[in-house]
Amino acid sequence: MGIRKQIGLCSIFVRYILYFIFGTIMIILLYFFAFFLMGTNNIILPANYTEQKIESSKYMLSKVDKVTEEMIPEGCSYGVFDAKGNMIYGNFNSKASKTAWNVVQKNEKSLGMTRHYAVIQRKTETCIIEYFITAQFSNPLLKKYLGNPELLVLILFILSFIFEVGLLSIRFGRYFSKEMKLLMEATEEIKKQNLDFQPKHSGIREIEEVIYSLNSMKSELKDSLKKQWNMEKGRKNQISALAHDIKTPLTIIKGNAELVKETCKDEEQMKYNRYILSASEEIEHYLKVLIDITKSEDILAFSPIKIETKTFVEKIVEQEKALAFEKSIQLINDQENISEFFYGDEELLYRAILNVIANAVEYSPQKGKLFFKVEEDEKFLKFLIEDSGKGFSKEELEFASDQFYRGDKSRNSKNHYGIGLYITRSFTELHQGTVELSNSTKTGGAQVIIRIPKNRS
Missing domain, CATH: 3.30.565.10 (Histidine kinase-like ATPase, C-terminal domain)
Incomplete structure (x- = not known):
């Protein structure tokens, strides 16, 4: 396999960061464009839509005999108060009615970023309407099941962001794992004492440098082991040859000692002859063991x-x-x-x-x-x-x-x-x-x- 075009780890990380930034920008633009299209087609109503409806209804609400819930824009709460701030009727609860009256008494029109209040003066009463400045679906079913479109878009953006991070992580992990596998394959071959393999090249510069070092180590190890194997083989051959060479003079010594044993009558001479025979047998045993040792060190053919x-x-x-x-x-x-x-x-x-x-x-x-x-x-x-x-x-x-x-x-x-x-x-x-x-x-x-x-x- 030829040498592949290589890139450094730093460049790889920068590339994936740029992918991430580009992907995030594209997600933001996509949701912005989708939100814009739904707004222009009246699928999503503008954030001040409720405020406009209240403004258009103010005159009518100031003149009617009694304000009813049907007259109030959908999604709003209201209360009608006397001059002392007691709620006469409406759908505010006790806490909400006090909050609304206190805000109006301070000549304020909002509480927080989204909660706003409209004040309509009647003959002897004050009507306070609580509304929210936020986008909403025009379709009642979408409004019921999907809720606030801004919150929905935020949730979808977070999910898309998580998906983008996961996708890039998997892609980067697979790419890096594939390159690391080349390194693992090289080390595994060396571990199995296979020193004749040719390592594959990596597209990552740092991994390629490690593979090059492993390949150099493999070559040095192969040369070293080859010398060692040759030395071991030579040593075994020398020991085996020496053991067989010793057998010839030993056989002569043992044969002559046996002959002396049969012909000699002198008791003292017989004693020394027995020593010779005993030592000869011990040397024979040494030689047998020596030959067995050299054989046992050879690679055995295991055939179950x-x-x-x-x-x-x-x-x-x-x-x-x-x-x-x-x-x-x-x-x-x-x-x-x-x-x-x-x-x-x-x-x-x-x-x-x-x-x-x-x-x-x-x-x-x-x-x-x-x-x-x-x-x-x-x-x-x-x-x-x-x-x-x-x-x-x-x-x-x-x-x-x-x-x-x-x-x-x-x-x-x-x-x-x-x-x-x-x-x-x-x-x-x-x-x-x-x-x-x-x-x-x-x-x-x-x-x-x-x-x-x-x-x-």
Whole structure:
């Protein structure tokens, strides 16, 4: 996408303020013109219309025997008073009559901005008419249902003003949101570690500058990560190659030590030979762990499939028996109302559970007990493994599943290299599951619970 014509935020705000001012002026002109048209067509009567009618009726009202309500212009109130200010008759209430008489006595003709009084002298009486100088509809129905046209226009203007503000706000919000979305898309791609995307350009100068900065950061980050990935790949290849290279001289040493073991008769020599064989086996174990570490750091292909639960558990139990055979460990296996199938990566999950069982066998004493239980609830399938060893220390419960953590101080194992539970946790998290470490209240040994969702969304 090419670079768009850009405008600054200040210019955008000024533009929308001008839109607002222009719109407000147009609304005022529209209502003024509408009011003018209705006035020229006698739909709305002028504000002094009532005053003119009273002026034209003054002579008649001064001569008639009695002033009646029908003689008074519509919308007006009146009262006829004696010389002392007592209202003889009319439609003023008590308070209004006193107010009208007091205003007239002060030689005033109005009270406030809109309430006015007309005085008509009769033979022995004074007629006071209260009227309002305001526009009004000529049609009785419009006057009844729409009331004061000036108030109506004011209400309509306020509603139009609110509509204008809302419309401009929505328009500005959508425009700004659209531009901000470009920025959010760029940050989201970086968050997903996709550093090969090309950001779209914004029409707002300030946002375009941020996008440019993000694009520069993305390029620098990509170069940095590429160097890091190459270094990591080279390191893994070197470690893997070195581990395989060490196997050759180690095989020669171990082979010769085995040969000496078969032919040597000297007891002292045999003792040293046993040391050599023991150390060779330990080095072999180190190499195996080292190769496993380099493999575990590679990106794993996670391929969940539909797994038959019974067959999967039986496969684990068979391997469990082989691992426990040397120590004559008593195996106690249990399955509680488990579903026929579940979803997961069979190979990764198998390795995760076997890692825990292998650790449990290793830390269990000769002729100890090992519990393996499979159960489920509405959402999760749970694999529980308990050994009869010394259990986890407080420190191990916090760090045992960290890579390379060694808990030898409490569990006295020279072959625990902090990789087994790390691999188990990594494979379980690929299943969106969890690994829970604790100590068994039943055996006093370590307890590990692996939970995975039964169904993947």
